[in-house]
Amino acid sequence: MPEVVQVESLRHAYGQRIALSGVSFSVRRGELFGLLGPNGGGKTTLFRILTTLLPPTAGEARICGCDVGTDRDNARRHLGVVFQSPSLDIYLTARENLRHAGHLYGQRGRELESRIEARLADVELMERADEPVKNLSGGMRRRAEIAKGMLHDPDILILDEPSAGLDPSARRDLWRRLQALRESTGVTILFTTHYLEEADRCDRVVILDRGHVVVHGSPADLKSRIGGECLTIASPNCEQLCAEIAAEMGCPARLVDGLIRIETADGPALVARLMASHADRIHSILLGKPTLDDVFVRETGHRLTYVTASPAKGGE
Amino acid sequence: MTPKSGPGALWLACWTLWRREMVRFLRQRSRVIGALGTPVIFWLLMGAGLQESLQVPGADARVNYLEFSFPGAIAAILLFTAIFSTISLIDDRREGFLQGVLVAPVPRSAIALGKILGATTLAVGQAVFFLFLAPAAGIRMGLSEAAASIGAMILLAFAVTSLGFWLAWRMDSTQGFHAVMNLFLLPMLVLSGAFFPPAGSAPWLRGVIAVNPMTYGVAMLRHALYFGRDASPVSVGAAPGVALAISSLFALLMFGFALRTVSRESARVLQ
Incomplete structure (x- = not known):
């Protein structure tokens, strides 16, 4: 069996x-x-x-x-x-x-x-x-x-x-x-x-x-479903920036646990465009291959690591 | 490799759990000292203090308090050992050795029996040590008295350990067990005729003492300590046959409760 x-x-x-x-x-x-x-x-x-x-x-x-x-x-x-x-x-x-x-x-x-x-x-x-x-x-x-x-x-x-x-x-x-x-x-x-x-x-x-x-x-299959790269952006005014990026760049930007996250086929190009137009409002940009955390975010709308750190979600 | 099953497996599991109790106890020196020392000191201090101020009603004038409370001290040793052995179940099955036992293919009854027999052995072992003090209390200890006393101690220890097991298995926290101990187990000991004779107390208290199974356990111990002689100068509980019958019934009932709980409630163990 x-x-x-x-x-x-x-x-x-x-x-x-x-x-x-x-x-x-x-x-x-x-x-x-x-x-x-x-x-x-x-x-x-x-x-x-x-x-x-x-x-x-x-x-x-x-x-x-x-x-x-x-x-x-x-x-x-x-x-x-x-x-x-x-x-x-x-x-x-x-x-x-x-x-x-x-x-x-x-x-x-x-x-x-x-x-x-x-x-x-x-x-x-x-x-x-x-x-x-x-x-x-x-x-x-x-x-x-x-x-x-x-x-x-x-x-x-x-x-x-x-x-x-x-x-x-x-x-x-x-x-x-x-x-x-x-x-x-x-x-x-x-x-x-x-x-x-x-x-x-x-x-x-x-x-x-x-x-x-x-x-x-x-894990490889799950990550490949996302394809390309994931961008994580920290900004003092995430909500507004997120909305702007979504409108201007035509890419699906989501606000997840206080950070902007974008899945994209061509990460470096998008980073260049973002830095050209919004550099003053971006604290940091993280560009990386999709992780299981990204898989989790995509499916649930929140981060695995974030939830883990939150005591309010405990109790089991 | 094919693991064995059937009665052989039950006794092997039971034996191994019993053995663990023994080894574990002997390796904790503080537990050995505490278990032996506490009741002795308690008995001596209480006996010495109450000796002069208490006259046991209906008892011979020569009966002193140390002698009167000797069976009570034995009952206390048995009960406290049972409590301390079984209270560990609560943590042990959540985050200890018992976790591994619960996922093993052993009958739940073997888990109960191994633990109860282990705790019974420890309790009786300590009480036997205490028995050596009987002459100091003015109780003559011959071979038949000692044999009868050990028999009575085994029966009573088995009963109170089963009671402890049954209670502990239903508890989610050791704090809960402490509450039960203070509200239920200690009064059971105090209201057993072990430390004061019921004759002089209020009617309602006498009623409580009469329905308290511990009363018959202590009476059984009294009769055993004076085996073959008339224990009436110090015996204030029940006739030997009645004491033995009720104690046996108590032991059977408690063991039955323990068995039923361990089979039924193992499901909610780790909630």
């Missing part, structure tokens, strides 16, 4: 508040798949449903063909889960944590011990394996979490904001390891993130906003 995750018209409501409405997508075996979206977009709810912690209000989600609502234990066997908050007992050693995890998946004895050994070696934690987890650094703990998630050879590794709280070098290290893991085991990796650069690494992404799938596809 090429599709290891199938999500069909998934809906979830916490009382009156709708967290997911009609979400559908699928993940193929071996893919690196990202769920990108602002906080409050529905990622966490989706993560909880896919990891069998929350039954969906309506719709279906299947892990390797097993329904997460009705066939939980079988779905669970196919899943390795890495939570955003630590799920290691800090008073136990990494090895002990893995041993407990193994027991929960019905493994024991010598087979389990050699498996633990192998997983700890995969993440290069052998030397620190017998120290209490509380003595390990954040990056090492995350590596131990991954070893734990992979202990029972799951088909799918699901990670919730895997790089949250890690410094840049630990973050790079994490991604290098996840890539290596994927190449050596062929495991499908599904993760949530609100970092654009992480979503850019994926084979395919689903971008979620306010419980809806905004777009679904490979």
Whole structure:
């Protein structure tokens, strides 16, 4: 079966508040798949449903063909889960944590011990394996979490904001390891993130906003739909300037989160024209290839990063 | 590799969760000291303070307060250990070890049983230590008394740990649990005949004491401490058979509630 995750018209409501409405997508075996979206977009709810912690209000989600609502234990066997908050007992050693995890998946004895050994070696934690987890650094703990998630050879590794709280070098290290893991085991990796650069690494992404799938596809495809370049202009009087540009230049200029944004086939030419006529009113111009943020803006009218930074949109 | 399932998986999961409780407890030295030291100090100070000012009505004049409140101190150890062990569930399943347990293919009943048996073991272990002080309270401890007492402690510990589990699993915050502890669990202990005999109190209070399951747990402990002898000079609760029957019923009921909650409410765990 090429599709290891199938999500069909998934809906979830916490009382009156709708967290997911009609979400559908699928993940193929071996893919690196990202769920990108602002906080409050529905990622966490989706993560909880896919990891069998929350039954969906309506719709279906299947892990390797097993329904997460009705066939939980079988779905669970196919899943390795890495939570955003630590799920290691800090008073136990990494090895002990893995041993407990193994027991929960019905493994024991010598087979389990050699498996633990192998997983700890995969993440290069052998030397620190017998120290209490509380003595390990954040990056090492995350590596131990991954070893734990992979202990029972799951088909799918699901990670919730895997790089949250890690410094840049630990973050790079994490991604290098996840890539290596994927190449050596062929495991499908599904993760949530609100970092654009992480979503850019994926084979395919689903971008979620306010419980809806905004777009679904490979980052390159999504970006190529915009074509050309994106201009972002900061000005003391954005609204007026935006209206003028739209009228004079005949191009679709939009006001997004206090900045003027223009998608254009020929960015350098447009910059030259703008600077010729409006240089005195422009603080800065940013010209760049389309990013996933531009994709998000195009579909939702606001920026992903802006929403993420806004505390008012939190609450999930 | 095909993970096993069936009863073997249940007991393996249960055992591993039990073991985690033990190891975790022993590695937190402050918890060991706090758990053992607090009740002993509490009992000694209260006993010493109240010794002179309180006369246990209906009791033999020779019964001193340290002896009278000894079963109450055991009940306090069991209850507090149960509370501290189960309160950690609230955070543990949101942002701790239990998250990983909840996504594993283990029966929810194994999660409840492993945790409850773990906390019961810790509670009884500490109470056994305390039992060594019985002679200091003037209670003669032979082998049969000790065996009966440990049996009674296991039953009562299982009951209050199940109660703690049931309450904690329904809670969204540790603050909520603290409120329940102050409004419900502590009065349960105080109004159990453990620290003052019900005979002298107001009728409504006597009514509360009579319907409080803890009353029968404490009575059961009293009878066990004086196993085979007449505990009447200090026993103010219920007859041995009644105390045992009601305590067993209490334990079964609480464990049933815990099981029902863990299977039903795991869905809303992370909301």
